Amino acid sequence: MNEKEEASMIDSEVVTEVEDVALVERRRAQIVAAATKLFSKKGFYRTTIKEIAKQAGISPGLVYLYVREKEDILLLVLLQVVEGYVKEIPKAIEGIEDPMLRLMKTVDAYCRVVDRLSAATVLAYRSTKSLSVNRRQIIQNRELETNAIVADVIDGCMEAGLIRPLNVDVLIYQLVLIAHGWALKSWYLRSRVSLDDYIAASLENLLTGVLSDKGNGTFEATLQRLKNNTDTGG
Amino acid sequence: MNEKEEASMIDSEVVTEVEDVALVERRRAQIVAAATKLFSKKGFYRTTIKEIAKQAGISPGLVYLYVREKEDILLLVLLQVVEGYVKEIPKAIEGIEDPMLRLMKTVDAYCRVVDRLSAATVLAYRSTKSLSVNRRQIIQNRELETNAIVADVIDGCMEAGLIRPLNVDVLIYQLVLIAHGWALKSWYLRSRVSLDDYIAASLENLLTGVLSDKGNGTFEATLQRLKNNTDTGG
Amino acid sequence: MNEKEEASMIDSEVVTEVEDVALVERRRAQIVAAATKLFSKKGFYRTTIKEIAKQAGISPGLVYLYVREKEDILLLVLLQVVEGYVKEIPKAIEGIEDPMLRLMKTVDAYCRVVDRLSAATVLAYRSTKSLSVNRRQIIQNRELETNAIVADVIDGCMEAGLIRPLNVDVLIYQLVLIAHGWALKSWYLRSRVSLDDYIAASLENLLTGVLSDKGNGTFEATLQRLKNNTDTGG
Amino acid sequence: MNEKEEASMIDSEVVTEVEDVALVERRRAQIVAAATKLFSKKGFYRTTIKEIAKQAGISPGLVYLYVREKEDILLLVLLQVVEGYVKEIPKAIEGIEDPMLRLMKTVDAYCRVVDRLSAATVLAYRSTKSLSVNRRQIIQNRELETNAIVADVIDGCMEAGLIRPLNVDVLIYQLVLIAHGWALKSWYLRSRVSLDDYIAASLENLLTGVLSDKGNGTFEATLQRLKNNTDTGG
DNA sequence: AATGAATGAGAATTCATTCAT
DNA sequence: GATGAATGAATTCTCATTCAT
Secondary structure: OOHHHHHHEEOOEEOOOOOOHHHHHHHHHHHHHHHHHHHHHHOOOOOOHHHHHHHHOOOHHHHOOOOOOHHHHHHHHHHHHHHHHHHHHHHHHOOOOOHHHHHHHHHHHHHHHHHHOHHHHHHHHHHHHHOOHHHHHHHHHHHHHHHHHHHHHHHHHHHOOOEOOOOHHHHHHHHHHHHHHHHHOHHHHOOOOOHHHHHHHHHHHHHHOOEOHHHHHHHHHHHHHHHHHHHHHO | OOHHHHHHEEOOEEOOOOOOHHHHHHHHHHHHHHHHHHHHHHOOOOOOHHHHHHHHOOOHHHHHHHOOOHHHHHHHHHHHHHHHHHHHHHHHHOOOOOHHHHHHHHHHHHHHHHHHOHHHHHHHHHHHHHOOHHHHHHHHHHHHHHHHHHHHHHHHHHHOOOEOOOOHHHHHHHHHHHHHHHHHOHHHHOOOOOHHHHHHHHHHHHHHOOEOHHHHHHHHHHHHHHHHHHHHHO | OOHHHHHHEEOOEEOOOOOOHHHHHHHHHHHHHHHHHHHHHHOOOOOOHHHHHHHHOOOHHHHOOOOOOHHHHHHHHHHHHHHHHHHHHHHHHOOOOOHHHHHHHHHHHHHHHHHHOHHHHHHHHHHHHHOOHHHHHHHHHHHHHHHHHHHHHHHHHHHOOOEOOOOHHHHHHHHHHHHHHHHHOHHHHOOOOOHHHHHHHHHHHHHHOOEOHHHHHHHHHHHHHHHHHHHHHO | OOHHHHHHEEOOEEOOOOOOHHHHHHHHHHHHHHHHHHHHHHOOOOOOHHHHHHHHOOOHHHHOOOOOOHHHHHHHHHHHHHHHHHHHHHHHHOOOOOHHHHHHHHHHHHHHHHHHOHHHHHHHHHHHHHOOHHHHHHHHHHHHHHHHHHHHHHHHHHHOOOEOOOOHHHHHHHHHHHHHHHHHOHHHHOOOOOHHHHHHHHHHHHHHOOEOHHHHHHHHHHHHHHHHHHHHHO
16 A cells, blocks of 8 residues: 555545535535446546546546545445445345345345446446555455345345255355346346346246256256266366 | 547458468467456556567567557457357367256356456456447457357257246356356455356256245245335335 | 736735734734745745645635735745844844954854754745746845945955955855855755854954965965966866 | 655666667757756746757657656756766866865866856756755765865865865865855856956965955954854853 | 635646657 | 657646635
């Protein structure tokens, strides 16, 4: 972490010159909204500070009263996305007792946030690596928080005996990628399936499996053949 | 498509000044190898032509004899990745008759290419949008070719009655994202599960489902509740 | 002199918006003290108005109620230095009759002011040229006043027959540079000689000469050789 | 020393991207000549890279092939000045045996280099402090080399019994400041005395003293009074 | 009088691209 | 074909100065 970055972050937060907290909030929201729009359309590097300022209706110089460097803006934008997840998903499952409904509702809510923040979600995939290591860490930590929520509802199902014993980490990302996939592959999916159907179909596939009874009958043996095959071939 | 881009592409190909086809091939390979390495590490925008040239052992000026603009290099790099998929997956299932094994082997092979080209796969997610619309189209077309392979093996299973009737587009991307997920989330997964186990677990989850008998018993009703709930809530 | 500068100066003074004379005095003193400190440490260009304001305990905006531009602050700072000379030196020789003691005391006092305002003296050398021509003139006029004091004590000595006939302008600056040299070369001198010794040695050298009797014997001839040599060579 | 500076200097030298040594030499000379002119007129901070490039007849970007940052240019400019001293003074006294003539010739040569590099000498006084500590050190080391030359000729005179025992450090700077003074106070001196006369007068004053016989008679006692006076007064 | 947020011109620096050799 | 010096447009960031409150 070089000096600049050290100066830029205090407890995972971007630092500012301005005292008035409400004003900082408001200005940052302006900047982040403008930047999200532009970054999504043109990417981080193709977007200039001047453009962000113009879009936000302020002067280029003012941006630097609320942010120490351009990369801070990216951090704020990405934070907004991942914090969207962390806030909205728990809200969606609040009060729901049934473990399986909680699980479904989690995926459902996740997909809907992603749908709402679609461009920003794609942006997160594109641009997280553009962040310095430290800032990237901040984003990944928030992703881990989301993972924890998903892990929690999975645990609920397992404790209720609704899910068979399995590797939770793998399942977490299969569920997460249902949600992220909607944004990542929206160029393909959006014209072929509605969000509602996408959620239902994805859940059904993963929860009940895609195989027919006949398919289930041969699964185990075929998986064994795959493994042997791989051992031999690889 | 502006003039530059028009000039840059003829039948989806990058244009060059040099006549000698073999030399073009060799130089491009040098450049692409160097660029892949650097783009993966530092990203497209943070990598300079000078660095690529140095890494490739040639002069900066020479790069422009084999490529019209920097973005062409990105296109070549990404093409290499997606063409890796298009070539290696079919090779892996060549000669296999059993539809379910073909399906598994497809995912297996996909995961292994992705594992091999991990950095480049992530690069594809990061950088495809950095391409101009036309170049992006080229990459997405190659992705569609890969999709077609996956769709084909799914069809095989469906025709054999091994997979229940379902939305193929959704399933395609669930399978594809198993593979891509290995690269995208390698920062999380790699330390927690081996590639072999990841493939087996992912396949098992998606093919046979993650629910227990008890879970399967309540799935249908719970999905209905989710749908009602959503209808009401949204 | 452009409009701005014309507006900025009336009779060698910096102009202000504020009426209350005492307040102006007080505020300016605050600003000058802060600026002297910062200019000495970081130089004129590396010091920002914000920093000066902060150091002075006021707001950046307020500075501009007491000063028309940043350069005015530099003028005020440098004026303070040269006026330090103009005031303190005469005070030191007040009442002294003996011409030679007056001369010595002048140099002595000059060296001691310079020692006290060491950083600011160096600042004057560094930054006088950063002033616009008109402001620079103001400073140089004050330097001429100091010169006049020195010239006066020299005259006193000459009239008393204590100093041989010579070019007064040259001697003035030899004396002045004894004082200034203490600040300009303090990085070298300060660790090697005390101020008291420096003053005594410098005066002794210049007043009585550095040559021994033997040296004095050959001086005239050697100077002639130098002149011939130069004529020939150059 | 931060990374940038570390990268900028290898053995007190400014680093470049270009290999061809002769070309580097030529381009740097162009840049330094242009910068010297502009820095002298407008100062370091008021001079832009664009202006330097234009004055040098090259493009702004090219400057950065021969220099890592703007401050490097200042270093090169100041090095040229101090190295002018280090080279020309020894050349002037080469082959001269007579100790006193060597001393005179040293001051004479010093004054003449300073006269030739007048603007740059003043620049050195103004701008050395604008350098980072490390680069400043480089310049000061060269100044010490010049000091050593002066110290050496003084020693020669002392060994020959031509100069009475005294503090050499003080005398060094009295001699050095004769030379520097010519540039520093040229705005005053140049119109009042010729360089030849300035050198002769300065040397005569310092070597033989400015006091008349009568003055010499009272010097010792007056100096004592000064010292007592100071003790009392301070 | 005082504040400090806001402005916007300007500067250093980078780097894709060109071109003389 | 190959080189690498040269170009200059574009970008981030700073900071003197203004102005609404």
